[in-house]
Amino acid sequence: MEENLKVWQDAKRIVVKVGSSLVTDEGRGVDRAAIDRWTKQISELQKLGKQVIWVSSGAVAEGVVRLGWSKRPKKMHELQAAAAVGQMGIIEAYEKSFEIYGIKTAQILLTHADLADRERYLNARQTLVTLLDLGVVPIINENDTVVTNEIKVGDNDTLGALVTNLVEADLLVILTDQLGLFTADPRSNADARLVQVGRAGDKKYEEMAGGAGSSIGKGGMLTKILAAKRAARSGASTIIASGRIEDVLVKLAHGESIGTLLYAESRPMSARSQWIADHLQLKGKCVIDEGAIHAVRAGKSLLPVGVKAVEGDFLRGEVVACVDKDGKEICRGLINYGSAEAKRIMGHHTDEILDELGYIEQRELIHQDNMVVASV
Numbered sequence: 001m002e003e004n005l006k007v008w009q010d011a012k013r014i015v016v017k018v019g020s021s022l023v024t025d026e027g028r029g030v031d032r033a034a035i036d037r038w039t040k041q042i043s044e045l046q047k048l049g050k051q052v053i054w055v056s057s058g059a060v061a062e063g064v065v066r067l068g069w070s071k072r073p074k075k076m077h078e079l080q081a082a083a084a085v086g087q088m089g090i091i092e093a094y095e096k097s098f099e100i101y102g103i104k105t106a107q108i109l110l111t112h113a114d115l116a117d118r119e120r121y122l123n124a125r126q127t128l129v130t131l132l133d134l135g136v137v138p139i140i141n142e143n144d145t146v147v148t149n150e151i152k153v154g155d156n157d158t159l160g161a162l163v164t165n166l167v168e169a170d171l172l173v174i175l176t177d178q179l180g181l182f183t184a185d186p187r188s189n190a191d192a193r194l195v196q197v198g199r200a201g202d203k204k205y206e207e208m209a210g211g212a213g214s215s216i217g218k219g220g221m222l223t224k225i226l227a228a229k230r231a232a233r234s235g236a237s238t239i240i241a242s243g244r245i246e247d248v249l250v251k252l253a254h255g256e257s258i259g260t261l262l263y264a265e266s267r268p269m270s271a272r273s274q275w276i277a278d279h280l281q282l283k284g285k286c287v288i289d290e291g292a293i294h295a296v297r298a299g300k301s302l303l304p305v306g307v308k309a310v311e312g313d314f315l316r317g318e319v320v321a322c323v324d325k326d327g328k329e330i331c332r333g334l335i336n337y338g339s340a341e342a343k344r345i346m347g348h349h350t351d352e353i354l355d356e357l358g359y360i361e362q363r364e365l366i367h368q369d370n371m372v373v374a375s376v
């Protein structure tokens with residue numbers, strides 16, 4: 001298919017994500033043979049001039065095997081312990097395998113907080129780009145051992161997309177245990193058909209995609225579809241394909257039509273807007289009225305007068321969401337006042353801010369340049 005060839009020809013920087021069931025042979029333990037096959041393919045991609053970032057799941061699944069447990073634990077601390085044990089095994093296997101091709105690897109464990117803080121985000125980007133320029137293959141996972149459910153990215157499909165945005169990769173490849181996206185979960189629908197090509201962000205694919213079909217994987221197909229939508233924000237297309245197909249990455253790189261291609265159509269957001277949009281957890285929100293909703297959708301700044309309520313505890317410069325009275329997100333952005341001040345000036349006209357606070361920081365609560373408006 002022509003589209004496949006085109007996205008690969010244009011792609012210099014590629015993020016590849018592999019799921020737990022592939023990495024651990026359906027939970028039996030690190031699949032060294034599979035890893036050897038992938039590292040060989042990555043060495044070939046490098047020869048074609050591509051830079052590869054590898055996002056690998058499997059830490060918990062491998063930890064469960066190493067600890068001799070019969071099933072995945074439910075308690076957070078046990079999951080974290082398993083991840084710490086398993087991550088060692090996975091990284092060790094990758095390092096050994098890449099050595100055969102003289103390729104150096106780097107382990108990068110990220111948390112949501114690393115990506116939410118602007119300085120850490122920029123640092124992570126610089127480090128990753130430096131590693132790529134040195135020919136090193138960064139191997140990324142979530143830092144499961146230090147994050148709790150509330151502050152997690154949560155699944156590596158999303159993490160892969162965030163990394164794609166972070167380094168402005170051209171392509172995200174998600175390797176999984178199915179041939180791609182099917183019209184319904186193929187594990188339970190014999191008639192399901194493979195979707196070969198579509199637009200990332202098209203809502204109909206979200207309806208087709210279900211959760212994880214096994215207890216080993218975390219995200220299922222829906223997180224992959226949402227990851228494609230997220231990756232498209234920085235202009236990257238996504239391919240979902242089976243990691244078990246022989247030479248899958250090399251075949252894809254030569255334009256073979258394998259799996260599902262979800263192409264990015266929308267114009268990429270600026271790096272700053274992406275960073276604002278990429279926050280998965282926010283410290284607070286402002287409930288805004290109809291007039292304010294209309295204004296921000298028309299590309300204007302949010303003024304205090306349009307705010308009905310302020311919730312949460314946040315500082316000036318943090319990202320907050322603006323929601324309507326039903327809680328639906330309208331926009332989000334960097335706020336010019338902390339939560340205490342925002343509560344005092346909400347509902348007030350701009351010329352009343354000085355009276356209320358005794359000083360005026362900015363007339364806008366969120367400036368239009370620091371705002372990302374949700375699509376309607």
Ligand SMILES: Nc1ncnc2c1ncn2[C@@H]1O[C@H](COP(=O)(O)OP(=O)(O)O)[C@@H](O)[C@H]1O
Nearest residue numbers: 019020176182184185210213217218219220221
């Ligand atoms: N529409 C769909 N097309 C393909 N797979 C689907 C679909 N809906 C749900 N799935 C399930 O998603 C699973 C892949 O997700 P997951 O188990 O999280 O894999 P990974 O570990 O690779 O992330 C498949 O095995 C399949 O059962």
Ligand SMILES: N[C@@H](CCC(=O)OP(=O)(O)O)C(=O)O
Nearest residue numbers: 020058059060155156218219
């Ligand atoms: N960070 C977790 C992976 C979570 C995850 O998203 O798993 P998967 O759906 O198999 O990609 C781990 O390494 O076990």
